[in-house]
Amino acid sequence: MRFWGTRGSLAKPGADTQRYGGNTSCVEIRSASGTLVVIDCGTGAHDLGQSLKESTSAKQGHLLISHTHWDHIQGIPFFDPFFQPDNEWDIYAPHSLSQSLRDTLAGQMRYTYFPVTLEALGAKIHYHDLVEGTFEVGDITVRARFLNHTALTLGYRLEVDGCVVVYSCDHEPFAGAHAADPEALNGQNQRHAEFLRDADLVIHDAQYTAAEYPEKIGWGHSTGEYAVAVCVAAGVRQLALTHHDPLRSDNAVDAIVANLQNELATTGQKLQVFGAAEGKTIQLARSEAAEAAPKSEWFSAVEPVIPAISEHSVLLGATDDATRKMVTDAAEVEGLKLISRATNESAQQALESGTPSVVLLDASSPLDELLEICRAVRERASETSPQAPIVVITDEESIAAELDACATDKIRRPFSPEYIRTRLRAWILRSSCRWIRARRPDDEEVRLAALNSLKILDTEPEERFDRIVRLAADVLQVPIALVSLIDRDRQWFKSCIGLDSRETPRDMAFCAHAILEKKVMVVPDTFMDPRFADNPLVTGDLRIRFYAGCPIRHADGHMMGTLCLIDTRPRQFNVRQINQLKEFARLVEQQLGSQ
Structure with a gap:
């Protein structure tokens, strides 16, 4: 990846901004296979466009726009690939409630302001309005999440080649999170940290210092201290401070970075922090943590889910x-x-x-x-x-x-x-659409007949099942473990550890989704999964934050339910833990087969 623009709010070329650069936000990212992603199109996009013009292979790309403030889109009229007829680009940005992405971008290229209109661009361009969720660009998985800014803004988490890069710009701490103490993060700030979880590199807004921030509350930007705090809490490996204030000289940025590095060294933290600088290139290697993390099925960020x-x-x-x-x-x-x-x-x-x-x-x-x-x-x-x-x-x-x-x-x-x-x-x-009920399996009636043939529904608890569930909860260190059977309108628990209830409505059942997957379904954080974020099992007293469920099958192959594990905190399962869950599920299947 390479930084082409790191300045915030206003382009500021000059003698005292030569090292970190005066151009506004623009980052280039390429996967090993060559997929090209550009994040934000500030004035730094001009030089990137000239570089791509000289390349014979870069004819297709993807532009992710965090939001449509000028310092993030003013490079669009000067981005050379958009004028080339043999180029094809997809442009993504937050969904507006009032107008389309195309209309928003066309505004700054109206005849009153600019001699070339959006219609005059020669390249083939596709526009995509986004909400929170996930989508694919080539071999890169992108997860989008709303940030806290004065305009509707998305942060982007990119996962590819066993690496994770998060772009979080522009973002202001949520109420009450001005300190640099990772332990003080709560509420929405903790959710923000989870979005950054285990990233190899986070590119984070750091326009202000903690001393400056009290006069800037509500302006939509972070401090370097806050960026460090959330990255430490999230287990991030490298942090690039970006969106440098236009009044900040190179020497002043150096001083801020040095102070943060000294604080990290004093407290023994492993996080590496540096100032993002124009022209700086970074090669990221495959991460074992990213490789082991399960890929959850997030709702599409590009589906038209918003009602009128x-x-x-x-x-x-x-x-x-x-x-x-x-x-x-x-x-x-x-x-x-x-x-x-x-x-x-x-x-x-x-x-x-x-x-x-x-x-x-x-x-x-x-x-x-x-x-x-x-x-x-x-x-x-x-x-x-x-x-x-x-x-x-x-x-x-x-x-x-x-x-x-x-x-x-x-x-x-x-x-x-x-x-x-x-x-x-x-x-x-x-x-909108953050609680999605599972569809019925195609073999629903046959599946229900197979389940009823076991004559197990509404029977008393049995030690042979409880023993397996207790062991699974102990080995995998979760407070709640269940054998859940999916009936026509409910999920019923043959065995239940850590939960008083014996059943819930099927519409609430995570396991109703899991039997459709036909493999282990892992939800690392329910708050960030639009299928479950507003489910009463998440928002209510139970407060489910993590779920892992392995389908259990009838002898004829039909899905009966799951052996599932639940926690009240977000977490990840590695490959070894997923395989252990599968083994416990097979033991449950053996007991069902002996009915």
């Missing part, structure tokens, strides 16, 4: 006039239906008419009123209507623990109209 915007609504409870006006204006601009109530009691009553897409609560209200609304929101959740995100507006970094436990996210005042618009978009896009 008119179907989305925002419920706003009691708040001050200034906040109410800002939310009202943001909802109007975005075309959202706003259900605004002067009191929290009337807001709770509004829930009886339907489930909103987002619920906004003000932490300055009496705690008991807010908790009543949260309870009502949870009760509205059903198998067909996942729980709406609950977002708490607050003046402080911390809120009451009971409210924090209910909150999906927090937004701290003061914030700009643009910021609340962006957060509304992200909450709605993230919450």
Whole structure:
């Protein structure tokens, strides 16, 4: 990979930016097979385009745009491959609620601003609007996740050739995470760290220092200290600090990097940190950790999963006039239906008419009123209507623990109209289609007949099954292990360790997905998997964060259910652990065969 632009906000060529560079964001990544990916198209894309022009092989590529702020797209009109008729490019960017990616990019090339329109580009270009999820570009798997910025922004995790690279730019710490202590990360900041988990290289926004940040809250950018903290927490190997402030000289960047390196050395951390510099090239070798990590089946980031915007609504409870006006204006601009109530009691009553897409609560209200609304929101959740995100507006970094436990996210005042618009978009896009019920197998009726022939459903627990489940939980170190059998409308547990319930509705069953895979299904983090993120088994008291299930088969080959392992924290299974789970599942099959 190579850096072509590392400056943030504004291109800043000059004598004191020669080493780290003055061009804005642009990174080139190539797989061993030659797949070309460009991330962001700031002014650094001009030199990259000239380099590709001289290449006889680079006729096809993929451009991933994190967001459409100018410093990330101003290189598009000057990117030579887009003007070449024999070139073909796919351009990906966050899905907008108001206009298509193509229309957004065409805006800066209107006749008023630029002599060449988007229609005049000679290359064959395909446009893709993205939400959170995964997609493939050649032999590279890309996972997209929303970041915390003043515009709708995606971070990208690229997995290829046994290596993992994460691009996280532009991103601001979520509320309450200004310190450089990895142990202090929680909530959304911990989810961000999980997105970076075990990466060989993370390219992270580090526009400010911790000392500068209090004056920059809400501007949408990170500190170097925060970038180090999340990377240490995530077990990252190398960290490239990027999006350098336009006022930051080369010597000033050197000083920031040196201070962070000294802190890491003092605390004995293995993370390697450096400043991203124009022209710097990095070769990444195959990583054993990446090679062993199971490939989970993520929902497609490019599928048209978002309903019409008119179907989305925002419920706003009691708040001050200034906040109410800002939310009202943001909802109007975005075309959202706003259900605004002067009191929290009337807001709770509004829930009886339907489930909103987002619920906004003000932490300055009496705690008991807010908790009543949260309870009502949870009760509205059903198998067909996942729980709406609950977002708490607050003046402080911390809120009451009971409210924090209910909150999906927090937004701290003061914030700009643009910021609340962006957060509304992200909450709605993230919450759409994040609980997907498994389809029925093609052999469903025959499968059910085979299951019923065993005459095992609703029988008493048996030590022969419990012994296997206890051993699996102990060897693989999980708090919950089950033998789950998938009946017509439920999953029923023949053996259950660490869980009081004996069954759940089939619509909630992870195992209903696993029997379709016909191999071990591993979900490293349910919060980041759109099939399960809003499943009540994830959002409710059980709080499932990790799942691994191995299908168990009838003697005739039909899928009966799974031996599954569950944890309340995100984790990975390596190849050895997956094989151990398979062996335990075979023991369960032997016992079923002796029925």
